[in-house]
Amino acid sequence: MWQSDFTHWPLSDGTDTEIISWLDDHSRFLLHTSAHPRITGPIVIDTFTTTMDTYGPPASTLTDNTMVYTTRLARGNTGQRNQPNGFEQLLADLSITQKNGKPAHPTTQGKIERFHQTLKQWLTAAGPSTTLDELNTQLNQFTHIYNHERPHRALNRTTPAVAYTALPKAEPTMEAFNQIWRVRHDKVDPDGHATLRYAGKLLHLGIGRAHTGATIIILIHANNTIVINKTTGEIIAEHTIDPTHNYQPKKPTPTHQTGTMT
Structure with a gap:
């Protein structure tokens, strides 16, 4: 706080x-x-x-x-x-x-x-x-x-x-898909990536160059992420985090229902 x-x-x-x-x-x-x-x-x-x-x-x-x-x-x-x-x-x-x-x-x-x-x-x-x-x-x-x-x-x-x-920091959370998710806000860079600090490491999430410049909400639960376009509410990427790699490719097939979130 x-x-x-x-x-x-x-x-x-x-x-x-x-x-x-x-x-x-x-x-x-x-x-x-x-x-x-x-x-x-x-x-x-x-x-x-x-x-x-x-x-x-x-x-x-x-x-x-x-x-x-x-x-x-x-x-x-x-x-x-x-x-x-x-x-x-x-x-x-x-x-x-x-x-x-x-x-x-x-x-x-x-x-x-x-x-x-x-x-x-x-x-x-x-x-x-x-x-x-x-x-x-x-x-x-x-x-x-x-x-x-x-x-x-x-x-x-x-x-x-x-x-x-000395201690990890409390972060914003929200409930979605019957789970509590940690919330991060970011913007997709020119390479189509966003950053996420996970297990003490700065990782790069693959989002896609088509979304360059988009303001996004990243939801994190355990080693799973959901990336949402803040303007449209559309789910644009999901990841299963592997902390042994810097780059995290997005899943080819979304786990969660596509469409929009409010």
């Missing part, structure tokens, strides 16, 4: 900025932090997807009820809930569970709240930045120190980086 929140921080001339952070709940590993003039919905989505491209998708997220994260408490003129915002829709599309703290109970997001206290103490000691770029440079420096050099009391004095790499 990833926690996220944002906090205010001034530049040397008093200009206000907002810093958004993404923190791994189990290990306290700092996945992302960056400063912006103001945190908006598109910035939440951009920082989340950039972080996901680096570390893979989380099984769930935990945030407060700020409108950039959720509209679940918003009501329109009719008293009905507004449409989900872009971030909520993205999580739903990726089968990622969204969790939100109770209103007026900030302790639910206690780890990210405590993290921002640590960050502000470090920024105070480091001295004020004159520009947003300088502040982001400081944040990059802090990220390395926090993850790799600073032992964490809650982690038995190990660093977040050690704790983060």
Whole structure:
């Protein structure tokens, strides 16, 4: 699970900025932090997807009820809930569970709240930045120190980086064909392949050049995969993974019913 929140921080001339952070709940590993003039919905989505491209998708997220994260408490003129915002829709599309703290109970997001206290103490000691770029440079420096050099009391004095790499990561799942499948999202490359990390190895799945550029959903159960075109819902490939080989050819005859999935 990833926690996220944002906090205010001034530049040397008093200009206000907002810093958004993404923190791994189990290990306290700092996945992302960056400063912006103001945190908006598109910035939440951009920082989340950039972080996901680096570390893979989380099984769930935990945030407060700020409108950039959720509209679940918003009501329109009719008293009905507004449409989900872009971030909520993205999580739903990726089968990622969204969790939100109770209103007026900030302790639910206690780890990210405590993290921002640590960050502000470090920024105070480091001295004020004159520009947003300088502040982001400081944040990059802090990220390395926090993850790799600073032992964490809650982690038995190990660093977040050690704790983060010690255990496998929970990933999104969905139910299909009466089985629970791990979910990965990717895009078919110009060679007609997609990548999949399996048993600690990066494998290449044969999809077909006809699908180059297609955004796909890869479902993984044991050593079986189903590849679905995200736009059309069509099953376009299946594989039986052999981890002794880098390249995984698709099955000539699909096991599951062809057609579309929702």
